Amino acid sequence: MTTETPPDAEGTDLAYRNDRIRRALDHIRNDSTDEFDGINGFTASEFIDPDVARHERDLVFGRVPSIVCHGSEIPKPNDFMTLQLPRNNVIIVRQKDGSVKTFVNLCRHRGAMLEEQEKGRCRLFSCGYHRWSYDIDGSLRAITRDNTFGEIDRTKFGLVELPTEERHGFVWVVDDAEADIDVAAWLGKEMDDILAGYGMEKLVSAQSEGFDEPVNWKIMQDAFLDGYHIQYAHPNTAAKHIHTNVMAVEDFGRHARFIAPRKTIDKYLEEPPAADEDLSKYVTETHFLLPNSTLLRQPDHFELLTFRPHPTDPGRCRMEMRLVVPTVEDSGWDEERWNRVWEKNWKILLAVLHQEDFPLLRSSQIGMNSANAGGMLLGRNEVVNQIFHRELKKLAQ
Ligand code: FES
């Protein structure tokens, strides 16, 4: 495992990347992997205790930025989407000046939910109960029958705004109206530079879907940082393409990145590749963005997985998955081919999730509810899971 800073500050430097890929290749030869300092124990309470869950909502999601969507999902002014965050039900809406704002999805009159649709486009938000309306910048525009309602200072009854920033193509929100947001500071120089090097603001979300699962969000997040389960849980799918329990990890102290070699790299086990050969097509590179995202960099696209706690129940969460890809124009393909390729990709991902990962994770949650679950372990090989739990403890205590 290494903690050194990427030399090019862009994450794309060929020699540096190849060094990490060669490290993974050595691991395959030696039947080894990068290792964490020690084995760590944990208990089931982390996944079922309502107090732990409340601390996480308030001290993690109420304080630090996490990704809510890709900017291309609300491309034009007046485009909006609604979402249940751990602490607030929200509307995320593109403004006239191109920026993005997030509001609590609640009418300031008597608290009706303002927008019921998941996605849409509108010039104002109008409440279904007594028809108060709000501009997309959140200001209270009209009080119906205001001659009989009475005098109030309208500037005090606009929609409540949450700190929001668009960076590296994604929209980030801190789920607390009183908080500040600084995504670059949160990412730290290494990860901010790495993400900047990918140019994801030029990409689009070709597919996205949310899954409400009866599983704690950390059980879900852990599964998508785990290179140890592949051969056992995915013998006929992922394990055909990706090595099990082999990772070259960079620990940036909060976020992390790791290389997992594909089996196509095996042709270099005997005869090492030429020094200047680009080896990127032989690996998947995964980024863990604290607190709740896994960003996979594939040779020609990205996959973003996010895991959000349920607002009240420790045993539930929402996972969202997105395929973030070059636009039709940049792909050089016609629209029909573009659709076909990404739909096919999407279906493969969905099948693995629904048939292989979700059943295992649901049964983990059932297991965690046992009164005498006993202590459990994270091994030295589970490096990024260890980083996730180490960093989460710092935030939530
Ligand atoms: S609750 Fe929205 S107008 Fe009354």
Ligand SMILES: [Fe+2]
């Ligand atoms: Fe899996």
